[in-house]
Amino acid sequence: MVNENMYGLGSKRSSIREIFEYAKARSKEIGAEHVFDFSIGNPSVPAPKAVNQAIVDAVNHTPSVALHGYTSAQGDKGVRDTIAANYTRRFGVQLSGDDLYMTCGAAASLTITFHALQNQGDEFITFAPYFAEYKVFVENSGAKFVVAPSDAKTMLPDFSALERAITPQTKGVLINSPNNPSGVVYGEKTLQALAALLRKKSAEYGKPIYLISDEPYRELVYDENTQVPSPMAYYDDTIVCYSYSKSLSLPGERIGYIAVSPKAQERDRVYAAVCGAGRALGFVCAPALFQRVAAVCDGMTSDISVYKRNRDLLYNALTAYGFTCIYPDGAFYLFMKAAEKDAKAFCAKARKYELLMVAGDDFGCEGWVRIAYCVETERIQNALPLFEKLAKEYGLI
């Protein structure tokens, strides 16, 4: 009698959630210090001090009705203007507050965008490996979810495959850089090539193909020469979906935004449809206090040196043990080739060493595993000898 689709989504645990529950149970059996849970992408470093300071300042200095009252549906104008000005300064893309729509985080940014754009029969394409909820969000907007492979060596887009995947029904292409789960960053060349292809196909079909850029990990990059450019600088029909969850270690507070490129062909209609979709889905406005916090802390990050240290430690050790890994330029995930064909069997074997990872199958990419390194550095240090044993079992060393 209830909606079967919703029942299915609510009653089936995700694999990640299952591993998380297993880790809790196993910790009770053998002690938490002996279980190495690399399954969950939950920020492990505190929010910058400025976050709590901004909260306390707002509470102390703003009258209650103004502080906790409704903002306009698209978000407080001052907040949007501030964030847009920062964006323009940081990414060299002219953006105004009226191009932004504040949201309850990345998931909301995405569901609102897909609902705003989709019409009967539309398709959205993303690249494997991809964050599994993309499928849920796209399909529940009513559109078809299409997956194109990445280049298996670099995990960057395979443009020939993308070109084959694009049809007259393609409404948009969804990218995620820095990527969950691969950690790769799409640099200038990748974005240029992507933009050129999308321009060509848009012209061929006489309609815009939107580039939807999911960027919750935008600030989480670790090498001096790693840049995360704005796709808006390369392609006009771009919609950026941002969240402060990872950069500010605020995943529970649900705050982010949608930025519609002012150069998009149908800019006004897209922005209005975003407002309409937010309304239809029941969002009303993004949480008011955290809109203010976002404006104050926009561009800051938690202490990501911890993630960098973890990445270096893990990548260097695992490759030394003979594992094939994608070098993670950003985010807090390491994508590693399973040492046997079946990544789930590999994960099961790793579990014997109390190493908990997620099979790439869950990200549309068989034969690989995701290791979330947003944990205390000590956990990684203690896990390395176990990874070494695992490598030995597979004869890699």
Add this chain to the structure above:
Amino acid sequence: MVNENMYGLGSKRSSIREIFEYAKARSKEIGAEHVFDFSIGNPSVPAPKAVNQAIVDAVNHTPSVALHGYTSAQGDKGVRDTIAANYTRRFGVQLSGDDLYMTCGAAASLTITFHALQNQGDEFITFAPYFAEYKVFVENSGAKFVVAPSDAKTMLPDFSALERAITPQTKGVLINSPNNPSGVVYGEKTLQALAALLRKKSAEYGKPIYLISDEPYRELVYDENTQVPSPMAYYDDTIVCYSYSKSLSLPGERIGYIAVSPKAQERDRVYAAVCGAGRALGFVCAPALFQRVAAVCDGMTSDISVYKRNRDLLYNALTAYGFTCIYPDGAFYLFMKAAEKDAKAFCAKARKYELLMVAGDDFGCEGWVRIAYCVETERIQNALPLFEKLAKEYGLI
């Protein structure tokens, strides 16, 4: 190219929003003190002090990662247990934390519930007058929105009309007490009659007809003998949609919950479908800090004596001027019969006196107007002579 439905919802301003914009423009022309905007249902009294205290306490005493991290999708277990225990104590209905699902406010509670329940061809019935967004929420879940009239004298449900409106396609009946826009409260007798009818029709069709109770104004009642009973005490297949927006004057913070009656026939499937719908719509979890605030402040209210004073002042004066009004037991709206058949024409005439009200047409109820009295008491005092003039113009005095 964008979704026309979403574009329509995003580009057309609601009448209330239009009046609000008019009020701003008119205030610039003649001074804000001369414009009497009774259009918007925005709490005008500060949140209880305990709200900001709870925020500061949480910030000062909880480690950042725990404070701002993801809660489980259905909400923090401790928060849910606390709220459920309060509910049981206050309403005499046995509820556990596992029956609650924390949401981003009332709109989210409703969209999630409709999406969770609806299947192709389903219908949801509500009573006119009704909050206009109900139509948006129901229709965008894919269901049909059906309106039954209220009794024109009492604005309580017309049960004969409801019985005629119920069909084998009826998935649920949506009620709202205290009511926006009429201010009426559904007491024990009303809920008993409603429950009896729904039980009869559920048995006739061999399937549960859900009672969905939207209760953002639950605590806003002003007379000692006005009780707002829980519909769960009368009918098992009940889903309560609650929000702290009005009771705690927190509409911008987006925090509320869905409570699924543990006695519902398909309780487990309904709860799972609620979880699935929250996931599909992009909610992830309700804002974490305000989940804590809700648990601490659950059952408190802002200083609603202001609303009571306003209500008494307005109701007594308007009836003395000869207007026909529904006595508002709760919420912060007064529903008044327009002094001519066309409520929009009546509102236009009132506007000449700088009195801004919303025509009942927007609530599915022609010939009436809504006056939102969540304003400073002085505004009402200053508006009364203008209402008197309006009454004289219509020959009521």
